[in-house]
Structures are given as C-alpha cells and as structure tokens.
Amino acid sequence: MDTSNEKGASIYTHLILKVYDTWVLNISNTYAWRCNTQDVLLNHFRRNMAAKHLDIGVxxxxxxxxxxxxxxxxxxMDLNPNSLTSAxxxxxxxxxxxxxxxxxxMPLPDSEKGQYDTVSMYYLLHCLRGNMHEKAQAIEHASQALTDGGTLHGATILGKDVKHNGFGRYLMKIYNxxxxxxxxxxxxxxxKDALERYFDxxxxxxxxxxxxxxATNKKK
Incomplete structure (x- = not known):
C-alpha cells in the first residue's frame, strides 16, 4: 500500500469532514477553483450516473x-474509514x-471487476501521489470495475497550464x-492522455x- 496516499487520506478526520462541505464545496470551489459545486459538479455527476455505481474517494x-x-x-470505496462512515x-x-x-x-478484488455501469472519481486525482503518468494506474484500476459499456466520470483540480487566482495559488502552495x-x-x-490509455x-x-x-468505451 502506498504510504504517501495513506498520509493524504489521513487528513480526513471526523472534524475535517464536518467542515468539508462548507470549506471545499462552498468557499474553495466558488472563490479559489471557480467551479460551482451545485451548478457544475453536481450536474456533471447527475448526468453521468447509472443504476449500479461505484464511487471512489467518497x-x-x-x-x-x-x-x-x-x-x-x-x-x-475509499482508503479512509472516516470518510466511508460519514458518506x-x-x-x-x-x-x-x-x-x-x-x-x-492497488489492484481491485476480482469480485469488483466488470461490475459497474458507472464509476466516479471526484476530487481524487489531485490528491494522489505522483504525476499524471503515475496516477494513470488509478484510472486503469477504475476502468477495470466498469462493464464494457460503462462510464468513468469525475473532476480534478489542475495545477499546470491553468490560471489560478491569488486565493487558489495560496491554497495550492499550502496543500501541496x-x-x-x-x-x-x-x-x-x-x-486526457492518461484517460485515453484505457478508453476510446x-x-x-x-x-x-x-x-x-x-470516459467511455474502455479498451480491452
């Protein structure tokens, strides 16, 4: 198990989870990342949701x-038991x-492979260790959970080739x-390159x- 990912996941204590929605989904999304939670993120989730669903990073x-x-x-699915309990x-x-x-x-249990119509990963990738090339392993494992016609969907905060405002730059510096x-x-x-390794x-x-x-039409 990647101990650095354990360190990142351990941030989410019961106390942090109590203020998560206010700080992350309201304040940070609106003023730092400039992506409205309800109008943009929730609608994206809703449009791509199917009956049998796996949520990774809950x-x-x-x-x-x-x-x-x-x-x-x-x-x-989550590494942190506090998040699983709260969700x-x-x-x-x-x-x-x-x-x-x-x-x-880590590879998924065989019982989870090919089982889900949709898999979601919202605000997970930017928390994982490594560069996007290395994070592609997480995308590969998520793709394996999908049925052949299933959809992977999610959202992640970018750090390169984007224009952060002052608030965003400050949070990026502290969080990283x-x-x-x-x-x-x-x-x-x-x-895009990481997703296209596993989806058409x-x-x-x-x-x-x-x-x-x-991402749809997963590659064999």
Missing part, C-alpha cells in the same frame, strides 16, 4: 446524497450495497506542501481550474 457523500433517483445499488450515514445505509476500504493504486494535494504538474492534456472516447471540460471528465 468525501462526505455529498453528490450521492443529492442524487436519489435510481441509485440504490451503490458501492463506496454511508449521509447517503443512507439502505442505498449502499457494499463498502470497500481500498487504495485505488502539506501533502493534501499533489497536482502542481497536473495538466488537462496529461489527464474521452471528454474533458474545464470550469475555472477544474477539469470535468467522462
């Missing part, structure tokens, strides 16, 4: 808690089919120094400094 469960139609076959409670245990504490850099983020070298082009059709749209992506 945060507080905000997205799934706000999407209730046809979503009662959900699997949650399960918020989404509703009756909607959760399976909970898996797992590092996405503390190991919360590892995204200084992450560009939209590198994200990739779409990336940028809002502020956030890249929203969808």
């Amino acid at each position: 945060g507080t469960g905000y997205y799934l808690a706000n999407i209730t139609d046809n979503t009662n076959n959900i699997t949650l 399960t409670k918020r989404i509703g245990p009756h909607r959760i089919n399976h909970i898996l504490q797992h590092d996405i850099f 120094k503390k190991g919360i983020f590892c995204n200084i070298a992450d560009s939209s082009e590198d994200l 059709h990739v779409t990336i749209k940028q809002h502020g400094v956030v890249a929203l992506f969808t």
Whole structure:
C-alpha cells in the first residue's frame, strides 16, 4: 500500500469532514477553483450516473446524497474509514450495497471487476501521489470495475497550464506542501492522455481550474 496516499487520506478526520462541505464545496470551489459545486459538479455527476455505481474517494457523500433517483445499488470505496462512515450515514445505509476500504493504486478484488455501469472519481486525482503518468494506474484500476459499456466520470483540480487566482495559488502552495494535494504538474492534456490509455472516447471540460471528465468505451 502506498504510504504517501495513506498520509493524504489521513487528513480526513471526523472534524475535517464536518467542515468539508462548507470549506471545499462552498468557499474553495466558488472563490479559489471557480467551479460551482451545485451548478457544475453536481450536474456533471447527475448526468453521468447509472443504476449500479461505484464511487471512489467518497468525501462526505455529498453528490450521492443529492442524487436519489435510481441509485440504490451503490458501492463506496475509499482508503479512509472516516470518510466511508460519514458518506454511508449521509447517503443512507439502505442505498449502499457494499463498502470497500481500498487504495485505488492497488489492484481491485476480482469480485469488483466488470461490475459497474458507472464509476466516479471526484476530487481524487489531485490528491494522489505522483504525476499524471503515475496516477494513470488509478484510472486503469477504475476502468477495470466498469462493464464494457460503462462510464468513468469525475473532476480534478489542475495545477499546470491553468490560471489560478491569488486565493487558489495560496491554497495550492499550502496543500501541496502539506501533502493534501499533489497536482502542481497536473495538466488537462496529461489527464486526457492518461484517460485515453484505457478508453476510446474521452471528454474533458474545464470550469475555472477544474477539469470535468467522462470516459467511455474502455479498451480491452
């Protein structure tokens, strides 16, 4: 298991999770990353959500808690047990089919492969260690969870070839120094290249400094 990813995941204590929505989804998204949570991120999640779903990097469960139609076959995957507990409670245990504490850099259990119509990764990639070339391993493992016709979708904060405002530059500096983020070298082009290793059709749209992506037709 990648110990550096364990360090990043350990940031999400019960206390941090209590203020996560206010600080990250409201203040930071609006003023630092310039990507509205409800109008942009939640809508992107909703458009790409299917009946049997795997959410990797669950945060507080905000997205799934706000999407209730046809979503009662959900699997949650995260390295942090606090996040899994918080998200399960918020989404509703009756909607959760399976909970898996797992590092996405590690191969998935065979029982999870080829099982899901959709897989989501929201604000996960910019927290993973390494450059985008190395983070592609996480994308590969996520792709293996999908059915042949399934869709991978998500969002990540970019650090390269984007224009951060003063607030964003300050947060980027602090978060990367503390190991919360590892995204200084992450560009939209590198994200596209990583996704296209495993999918035939990739779409990336940028809002502020956030890249929203969808990937379909996974390669054999």
